[in-house]
Amino acid sequence: MKINQLTVRDTLGITHVSLQPSTPLTLIAGDNGAGKSSLCESIRLALLGELSRGLKHKKDMAALVRDGAKKGFVEIDGGDWDMSITLPDGRPKSHGKPPEGDALACCLTPSYYAGMTPNERRAFTLSLLNVSLSADAIAAKLVARDCQPGKVETLKPIIERRGYQSAGEFASEKASDARGEWKAHTGETYGSLKAEGWVPTVPTPPDGTVHGLQQQIDAIDAEVSGLNQQIGAANAAATTIDGLSRRIAEATETAKLHARRTDALNAAKKALVEAQEALSLARVRAEGGTTAAHWPCPECGTLLQQAGNALAPYSPPAVVASPEAKAALPKLDAAVTLCETAVKNAERDVKSSEDAAVQKKSLEEQLAAVPQAEAMVDVAGLRAKITEHQDIRRTLESHQGRIRVAETARLNAENIRDLAAAAHRDVEQWTAIAACLQPDGIPGEILAEGIAPMNAALGYVHGVTTDMAERSERWPLVQIAPDMSITYGGRPYALCSESERYRADVMLALVIGNLSGIRFLLLDRVDVLSNRGRVALILLLHQLSSQAAASPTQVIALGTFKEPPTGLPASTWTVRWIERGAIDSTTTEAQEAA
Numbered sequence: 038m039k040i041n042q043l044t045v046r047d048t049l050g051i052t053h054v055s056l057q058p059s060t061p062l063t064l065i066a067g068d069n070g071a072g073k074s075s076l077c078e079s080i081r082l083a084l085l086g087e088l089s090r091g092l093k094h095k096k097d098m099a100a101l102v103r104d105g106a107k108k109g110f111v112e113i114d115g116g117d118w119d120m121s122i123t124l125p126d127g128r129p130k131s132h133g134k135p136p137e138g139d140a141l142a143c144c145l146t147p148s149y150y151a152g153m154t155p156n157e158r159r160a161f162t163l164s165l166l167n168v169s170l171s172a173d174a175i176a177a178k179l180v181a182r183d184c185q186p187g188k189v190e191t192l193k194p195i196i197e198r199r200g201y202q203s204a205g206e207f208a209s210e211k212a213s214d215a216r217g218e219w220k221a222h223t224g225e226t227y228g229s230l231k232a233e234g235w236v237p238t239v240p241t242p243p244d245g246t247v248h249g250l251q252q253q254i255d256a257i258d259a260e261v262s263g264l265n266q267q268i269g270a271a272n273a274a275a276t277t278i279d280g281l282s283r284r285i286a287e288a289t290e291t292a293k294l295h296a297r298r299t300d301a302l303n304a305a306k307k308a309l310v311e312a313q314e315a316l317s318l319a320r321v322r323a324e325g326g327t328t329a330a331h332w333p334c335p336e337c338g339t340l341l342q343q344a345g346n347a348l349a350p351y352s353p354p355a356v357v358a359s360p361e362a363k364a365a366l367p368k369l370d371a372a373v374t375l376c377e378t379a380v381k382n383a384e385r386d387v388k389s390s391e392d393a394a395v396q397k398k399s400l401e402e403q404l405a406a407v408p409q410a411e412a413m414v415d416v417a418g419l420r421a422k423i424t425e426h427q428d429i430r431r432t433l434e435s436h437q438g439r440i441r442v443a444e445t446a447r448l449n450a451e452n453i454r455d456l457a458a459a460a461h462r463d464v465e466q467w468t469a470i471a472a473c474l475q476p477d478g479i480p481g482e483i484l485a486e487g488i489a490p491m492n493a494a495l496g497y498v499h500g501v502t503t504d505m506a507e508r509s510e511r512w513p514l515v516q517i518a519p520d521m522s523i524t525y526g527g528r529p530y531a532l533c534s535e536s537e538r539y540r541a542d543v544m545l546a547l548v549i550g551n552l553s554g555i556r557f558l559l560l561d562r563v564d565v566l567s568n569r570g571r572v573a574l575i576l577l578l579h580q581l582s583s584q585a586a587a588s589p590t591q592v593i594a595l596g597t598f599k600e601p602p603t604g605l606p607a608s609t610w611t612v613r614w615i616e617r618g619a620i621d622s623t624t625t626e627a628q629e630a631a
Contacts, residue, residue: 168487205474242443291393322362509573563596
């Protein structure tokens with residue numbers, strides 16, 4: 038960037054200034070209130086749109102017009118670009134592409150860089166130096182620091198989309214989640230020392246083993262099975278004896294009826310014979326002939342009967358059938374049938390008694406064959422033993438249950454221990470990752486590597502002042518730390534005096550202007566420096582301009598002087614005197630004459 042023509046009219050304390058820098062370095066000197074700061078603020082207003090003197094809103098721009106004037110303007114010609122702004126409307130106009138951004142702000146207000154927050158300074162410096170905090174670069178450094186590759190891969194998209202700071206916040210949240218998970222597993226509040234090697238409390242298991250107790254239970258079960266078999270055999274024998282005894286008694290009673298049933302059979306047979314004889318006699322009587330119709334002959338008195346169409350002598354039947362006998366046949370026949378049934382029933386009863394006698398003998402033989410000893414077993418005693426064994430078995434099973442519960446608790450404790458250990462490792466990993474992603478971690482490390490050129494350039498400027506120390510003063514080294522803090526001669530910038538901070542700002546602005554390619558510096562209030570300090574500034578800028586003759590940094594410096602300074606190197610410096618808001622063109626001639 039180079040200003041070829043600067044024109045300011047009726048703005049702040051400027052009545053009219055027209056400046057055409059003919060050398061790389063221009064010193065505008067004047068008394069207090071002459072318009073030096075107004076000129077600087079006019080340049081910043083045109084190039085940055087920066088309001089000054091407490092104004093915050095565009096509507097207040099009328100206050101920037103010089104008292105007594107109706108309007109003002111600022112015009113800057115940069116060769117391939119120009120920029121202007123009119124007051125009080127505040128409308129900017131531009132052609133070409135004037136410089137912009139924080140780098141320009143640092144060049145127009147050297148204290149701007151130091152006034153940034155560390156994060157703002159970091160972002161600007163990274164951009165200025167083209168240092169890339171890429172996801173791949175950060176991921177590689179995380180893995181090199183023993184961070185789990187899986188977690189690192191999770192972070193890469195976040196770094197790519199939202200930056201390392203969001204990734205660090207994500208890691209912190211994951212660490213918090215892991216601490217909560219550890220608490221959920223353990224029921225205790227997480228602590229890094231407590232979590233290291235943490236194991237849950239496990240109750241002391243009962244004596245014995247499940248297998249050993251099971252062997253005892255199996256033995257009891259076998260003994261109970263044997264007792265149940267004895268009881269079963271005794272019950273079976275008793276049931277058999279009872280059954281056989283009952284059947285023998287029933288057979289005995291049936292066999293005792295044999296004689297009576299035999300008599301009943303004989304009586305039934307006799308009754309049957311009598312009924313059969315009565316039926317036979319009645320049948321004979323009922324089977325005689327019938328008497329045919331007959332009449333006596335009127336002449337001879339011979340009995341006649343009709344035989345076809347003729348009369349024949351009457352022949353009476355040999356036996357005349359008995360109607361009474363014929364009517365009695367059905368009853369007699371039924372009596373025979375009843376007697377036959379009675380005989381059959383009696384024969385059945387007799388045979389039943391005979392069979393019962395045979396059966397009794399067989400049953401008595403079966404009863405004699407039953408083991409009486411089995412039936413004599415003390416079943417009640419056996420049942421009492423079974424009850425006793427079952428009580429012992431329940432005790433053993435209960436003991437087994439306690440052992441199993443203890444074993445389950447042990448296994449659960451191991452599982453909880455492993456889960457807690459995994460959560461603790463996650464806490465450590467995510468915490469470590471979050472720490473690595475802090476500005477003073479890996480980003481700071483990458484930045485430290487990236488800001489090396491900036492620190493080297495600051496070292497070079499420091500070296501120039503060191504070489505000129507005999508004629509003026511040596512300016513201490515300014516450096517940028519990885520945490521983006523600024524030191525001046527090893528001391529924190531904030532602890533330096535006003536003049537020390539001014540020197541540091543000048544060196545920073547020179548380096549930023551060179552690295553950004555702007556190569557322009559606007560320095561107000563050079564009178565903050567002592568005489569030796571001002572000499573050092575003049576010589577420093579002269580030396581740097583001489584060394585970069587092809588593309589020197591253009592500097593417009595302003596300061597309070599009682600009269601125009603003389604003796605400045607004419608090859609690089611032009612001096613202008615400003616008074617009452619206007620620049621006196623005679624100062625250049627006076628300098629040239631000097």
